[in-house]
Every structure is written in C-alpha cells, then in structure tokens.
Amino acid sequence: MMVDIKGLTKKYGSFVALNNLNLTLDEGVVFGFVGANGAGKSTTFSILATLLSPTSGDAFINGKSVVREPKEVRKLIGYMPDFFGVYDQLKADEYLDFYGASYGLSADERKVLIPQLLELVNLTHKRYEYVDLLSRGMKQRLCLARSLIHDPKVLILDEPASGLDPRARIEMRDILKHLKSMGKTILISSHILPELAEMCDEIGVIDNGKLIAHGNVAAIQEQLQGDKRVIVKVMDQLEKARAFFEEDPYISSIEVADGKKEISFNYRGKTEDQVNLLRKALLADIPIYTLTEEEKDLEDVFMAITKGADEA
Amino acid sequence: MMERFSNPVLLKELKLRFRAFKSFSGLMFYLAVLCIFVAGFLLIYTQFSGTSFFRPNDSFTMFAVLSVLQMGLVMFMTPGLTAGAISTEREKQTLNILLTTTQSSTQIIIGKLLSSVAFLILMLVAGLPLYSLVFLFGGVSPSQFITIFLLYLVTLVAIGSIGIMFSTITKKTIVSMIATYGAMIFLGGITAFFFFIGVSMEQMSMGMSTATPFSPITYFWASINPGALMVTILYPEMANSLESVVGISLPIWVVYLIFYILLTAFCLFVAIRKLRANMKTNR
Ligand SMILES: Nc1ncnc2c1ncn2[C@@H]1O[C@H](COP(=O)(O)OP(=O)(O)OP(=O)(O)O)[C@@H](O)[C@H]1O
Numbered sequence: 001m002m003v004d005i006k007g008l009t010k011k012y013g014s015f016v017a018l019n020n021l022n023l024t025l026d027e028g029v030v031f032g033f034v035g036a037n038g039a040g041k042s043t044t045f046s047i048l049a050t051l052l053s054p055t056s057g058d059a060f061i062n063g064k065s066v067v068r069e070p071k072e073v074r075k076l077i078g079y080m081p082d083f084f085g086v087y088d089q090l091k092a093d094e095y096l097d098f099y100g101a102s103y104g105l106s107a108d109e110r111k112v113l114i115p116q117l118l119e120l121v122n123l124t125h126k127r128y129e130y131v132d133l134l135s136r137g138m139k140q141r142l143c144l145a146r147s148l149i150h151d152p153k154v155l156i157l158d159e160p161a162s163g164l165d166p167r168a169r170i171e172m173r174d175i176l177k178h179l180k181s182m183g184k185t186i187l188i189s190s191h192i193l194p195e196l197a198e199m200c201d202e203i204g205v206i207d208n209g210k211l212i213a214h215g216n217v218a219a220i221q222e223q224l225q226g227d228k229r230v231i232v233k234v235m236d237q238l239e240k241a242r243a244f245f246e247e248d249p250y251i252s253s254i255e256v257a258d259g260k261k262e263i264s265f266n267y268r269g270k271t272e273d274q275v276n277l278l279r280k281a282l283l284a285d286i287p288i289y290t291l292t293e294e295e296k297d298l299e300d301v302f303m304a305i306t307k308g309a310d311e312a
Numbered sequence: 313m314m315e316r317f318s319n320p321v322l323l324k325e326l327k328l329r330f331r332a333f334k335s336f337s338g339l340m341f342y343l344a345v346l347c348i349f350v351a352g353f354l355l356i357y358t359q360f361s362g363t364s365f366f367r368p369n370d371s372f373t374m375f376a377v378l379s380v381l382q383m384g385l386v387m388f389m390t391p392g393l394t395a396g397a398i399s400t401e402r403e404k405q406t407l408n409i410l411l412t413t414t415q416s417s418t419q420i421i422i423g424k425l426l427s428s429v430a431f432l433i434l435m436l437v438a439g440l441p442l443y444s445l446v447f448l449f450g451g452v453s454p455s456q457f458i459t460i461f462l463l464y465l466v467t468l469v470a471i472g473s474i475g476i477m478f479s480t481i482t483k484k485t486i487v488s489m490i491a492t493y494g495a496m497i498f499l500g501g502i503t504a505f506f507f508f509i510g511v512s513m514e515q516m517s518m519g520m521s522t523a524t525p526f527s528p529i530t531y532f533w534a535s536i537n538p539g540a541l542m543v544t545i546l547y548p549e550m551a552n553s554l555e556s557v558v559g560i561s562l563p564i565w566v567v568y569l570i571f572y573i574l575l576t577a578f579c580l581f582v583a584i585r586k587l588r589a590n591m592k593t594n595r
C-alpha cells in the first residue's frame with residue numbers, strides 16, 4: 001500500500017472541509033480525484049504534501065506519517081499545486097537546478113538529470129529561456145518536471161491540466177501515461193472528468209469533504225448503466241415514431257426534439273431486445289436513419305453520485 | 313560533501329539579487345548619497361574654516377558623521393531587504409513548492425537572512441574607499457573603525473531577523489514592512505526619546521536629593537539604541553557622562569550585544585517554527 005489515508009479530518013473553525021476521509025492506494029495506481037469546487041480535493045492534497053496539518057486523522061505515504069515524519073514524506077512525494085508561481089529572472093534549467101539542490105542532489109547529478117527532465121516534458125528548446133516568459137502550459141510542464149527531480153514514488157498533481165488548451169492537455173496526458181509506465185503512483189485531481197477516465201485506474205469522488213465513491217472506472221460507470229439513454233433520429237413522421245416507441249415496455253421518459261427531429265428515451269432492455277426494437281421500427285416504416293446511445297462518461301457518473309449524496 | 317553545507321536558497325537569492333536592476337540602482341543610490349556627503353563635507357570645511365588644511369580633528373568629525381549616516385542608511389535598507397523574504401514568496405505562490413522540498417526550515421530561513429546580510433555587507437564594503445580618505449587625513453584608530461563595523465553587523469543582522477520573522481508570521485508583505493520599519497524606528501528613535509525623558513526626570517529629581525543616581529531603565533534605553541552606542545564608541549568621554557546620569561558603570565555595548573543577539577535568536581526561532589504547518593502540535 002503506497003498511500004493510506006486514515007480518518008483525515010480538517011476543520012477551519014467550525015467549517016468541516018474534510019470529514020473523516022479514508023482511502024488506500026496501491027503502488028503504481030493512477031488515482032483520479034473528482035469533486036465539485038470546494039469539495040476538499042486541494043485540502044486533501046495539501047495535507048498529503050505536508051503543507052497543512054490535519055485537525056485529526058493521519059495519512060501515510062509508503063508507511064511514513066505526514067504528521068509525524070513530514071521530512072521523510074517530502075522525499076517520497078512530488079507535489080504540483082493548483083496555483084503556483086515561478087521565480088522571475090531564473091532560466092528553465094536554473095529553475096530545475098535550484099529545486100534539485102533543494103532536494104540535496106549534487107551538482108553532477110543535477111547536470112545529468114536536468115536535460116533528461118526537460119526532454120521528458122518537451123521543453124528542451126526552452127532550456128535557456130527565462131521561466132516567467134514561458135506560456136502557461138509550458139510553466140505547467142516545467143512544474144511537473146520540477147516535481148519529478150528527486151525521483152519521488154508518489155506524484156500529487158492538483159489540477160495539472162487546468163488552464164491548458166486541448167492540445168496541451170493531450171500532451172500532459174501523454175507525459176502522465178509515460179510516468180505511469182515508470183511505475184509511479186499518481187494522484188490527480190480534476191474538474192475535467194472525461195480526460196481522467198481513460199487515464200486512471202481508480203476514481204474517487206469527494207463531496208463536501210466526504211469520499212462518497214471509490215473504485216475502478218468501469219465499476220463506477222456500471223453503477224449507472226441500468227438506465228441508458230438512447231437517441232433516435234428520424235427523417236420525418238416524428239409523431240408516428242413517437243407513438244411507436246411509446247408502446248415498447250422497456251422505454252420510458254420519451255422526449256421529442258422537434259427541431260432536430262430527434263427522439264430520446266431511457267431504455268432498460270437487453271441488447272437483443274434493442275435489436276428487435278430496431279427491426280420492428282424499420283418494418284413499421286419509420287424512417288430512422290441513426291440510433292445512438294448517449295455516452296455515460298464520468299461527468300454523468302459524477303453528477304449522479306453527487307446528486308444522490310445531496311438527497312441523502 | 314560540499315552539498316551538505318551549501319544552502320540552495322542562499323545561492324538562488326544571491327543570483328536573483330545580483331541580476332535585479334533594483335539592487336544595482338540601490339547600491340548606486342547609496343554610494344551617491346555617501347559621495348555627495350563627503351564632497352560637501354570637504355568643501356564646507358576647507359571653505360569656511362578659513363584654512364585650506366584638513367586637520368585630523370576635522371577628519372575625525374567627518375568619520376563620526378559618516379558612520380552615523382551609514383548606520384542610518386543600513387537601518388533604513390535592512391527592513392526593505394528582509395521584510396518581504398517569505399511573504400513575497402507566499403504572494404507569488406512559490407512558497408508552497410519550496411516548503412515541499414527536503415530543505416529544513418532552518419536552512420530556508422538562514423538562507424534568506426544571509427542573502428540579505430550579504431548584500432548589505434557588499435554595500436558597506438563598496439563604501440570603504442570613502443573611509444580611506446578619513447585614514448589619509450588621520451585621526452581615526454583602526455580599532456574604532458573595526459568596532460563600528462561590528463556594530464553595523466550586529467545591528468543589521470538583528471533588524472534583518474526581525475524582518476524575516478514578520479515576513480513569516482504575516483500574510484502580506486505590506487504588513488510585514490510596516491511592522492519591521494516600526495520595530496526599526498522603535499530601536500533607533502523611540503528608545504532615544506525614552507532615554508531623554510528618563511534623563512530629564514533624573515535631572516529634576518537630582519535637584520531635590522543628594523543620593524547618587526540609579527536608573528536602570530534609562531540606562532537600558534540608552535544601551536539598546538544604536539546611535540547612543542555609536543556616540544560612546546566615537547567619543548568615550550560620553551560614556552562617562554552617561555554613567556554619571558544613570559549611575560551604572562557597565563559599558564553599554566555589553567547590554568547592546570546581549571540584547572541584539574537575544575533578539576536575533578528569538579526572531580529566527582519564531583520564524584523557523586512558524587514557517588511550516590506545525591504538524592505535531594496541531595493534532
Ligand atoms: N484557509 C482556509 N480557511 C477557511 N476555509 C478554507 C480554507 N481553505 C479552504 N477552505 C475551504 O475548504 C473547502 C475545501 O476547499 P478545497 O480548496 O480543498 O476545495 P477543492 O476541492 O480543491 O475545490 P476546487 O475544485 O475549487 O479547487 C472550501 O469550502 C474552502 O472554502
């Protein structure tokens with residue numbers, strides 16, 4: 001077990017930001033931390049990064065307590081905050097050199113490492129550029145390189161893709177995949193859920209300081225597969241199509257979008273039933289030209305789960 | 313082996329400081345003030361004393377005034393250099409990252425302090441050529457000169473530590489600046505004011521009784537005032553008249569040294585303790 005969070009609670013005055021959070025992660029796992037604004041993701045990560053002390057509870061990185069052995073924990077983690085600044089008047093390689101020295105690496109070690117890290121994050125061409133002149137995405141990647149300089153076992157990345165354009169996001173994801181292949185345990189928080197789905201082994205959903213779901217991506221998605229939504233597009237005869245679908249026992253919550261000539265409904269039947277339905281529809285002369293299933297991505301999972309927690 | 317003793321924060325700060333134009337312009341400003349002063353002093357003395365000589369006595373006066381001026385400049389610049397040491401990193405959001413490195417809090421605080429002290433020492437050294445003029449004309453002993461420089465050092469390290477402490481415990485640089493300048497003005501000015509109040513009260517009561525004076529509080533105010541110490545170093549006879557007023561013969565530099573060293577230690581201790589979230593006691 002690489003990360004072990006035990007009963008973590010953080011209060012700001014009477015406000016409970018984290019409420020008895022428990023979580024364990026094995027080595028090499030990529031964990032996606034999902035939650036609405038103010039749910040407590042950054043608070044959790046700050047405690048793991050030894051920047052904030054918990055009100056109660058503890059967390060262990062490779063068996064070292066963040067409360068009692070913060071110095072040991074710092075050797076094990078690479079941390080990237082949600083908001084960070086850079087020193088003006090340092091060049092990219094000097095920036096990395098400073099942090100390398102801060103982790104006690106020798107000048108020779110740094111000399112070897114820095115070009116490798118810059119290569120990893122595709123910043124070799126910016127090596128002698130002043131850091132504050134780099135673009136947001138480049139700074140983000142440089143900060144990631146910085147968090148890797150002491151070869152930590154665990155990476156704690158607080159919204160590493162925020163503020164990046166789609167291309168930069170894909171680049172960031174490729175770098176993270178590479179790090180995963182190196183066997184690092186990675187914790188990522190994000191608002192942008194679909195991008196977490198394909199990258200993460202496990203997802204945790206936090207709401208109001210409580211971990212309300214934790215499992216692998218498929219398991220969490222499966223919880224919601226019961227009521228998939230099907231979208232049918234017809235060339236014309238919208239009313240006839242609607243009447244047809246209303247008769248099917250597996251169909252509920254029909255909605256008709258007149259302008260788009262589109263009918264959508266919840267479908268509870270199995271795949272064979274769906275084949276039959278489609279066959280019957282064509283025989284009944286309904287001019288269907290496409291039938292699609294709405295993607296159940298993490299966004300929906302997230303919405304569904306947090307809504308459930310609110311009602312409880 | 314070298315890495316064990318090197319201080320990354322110190323090295324980085326020095327690099328940044330010497331790259332910044334404002335360091336260069338600050339140094340130039342400082343030297344300009346000193347040069348204008350010395351030139352003006354020489355001009356006035358040779359023009360208006362009626363002689364075209366510059367006597368050792370005048371040279372000593374110049375040394376005295378130059379020393380006080382330099383002390384004033386150093387005291388004025390130290391808060392500006394140190395009161396933002398930690399808080400600007402907090403404001404620029406570089407502090408969190410720095411605190412997750414394996415450097416100890418002591419290393420970070422000492423690195424910040426030493427980089428500011430190094431710059432101030434550079435300033436003092438840059439002003440040395442002007443002092444050579446004083447030596448050229450005579451009237452000043454090297455030991456006096458060295459004592460004055462040690463006094464600068466003790467004082468600027470103490471004020472620097474106050475700046476670092478406020479910078480660590482306050483969220484905003486502006487608050488830290490105000491607090492540090494406040495502390496500096498207290499040490500440099502308010503203590504003198506309290507001292508003079510003490511002296512005048514002493515003189516009033518002296519008319520009534522014949523007892524030998526004894527006023528440790530007045531003595532204390534004088535002994536922690538950098539200006540007072542400087543005057544007693546430059547003019548030893550002043551130490552005697554102070555003794556006759558407060559009735560304590562212990563030289564004030566002893567108290568000064570103890571007070572400023574304790575102050576430095578206290579401020580650095582607080583800064584080191586407060587830099588990071590205190591994990592163990594906050595549980
Ligand atoms: N220093 C503080 N004092 C008081 N409340 C705080 C403090 N820091 C955070 N909070 C509160 O704690 C809660 C959790 O904040 P946190 O930053 O962990 O949320 P988050 O999940 O990272 O949100 P986001 O997605 O917006 O980054 C919020 O309601 C926030 O207002």
Ligand SMILES: [Mg+2]
Binds near residue numbers: 041042043082158
């Ligand atoms: Mg956050």
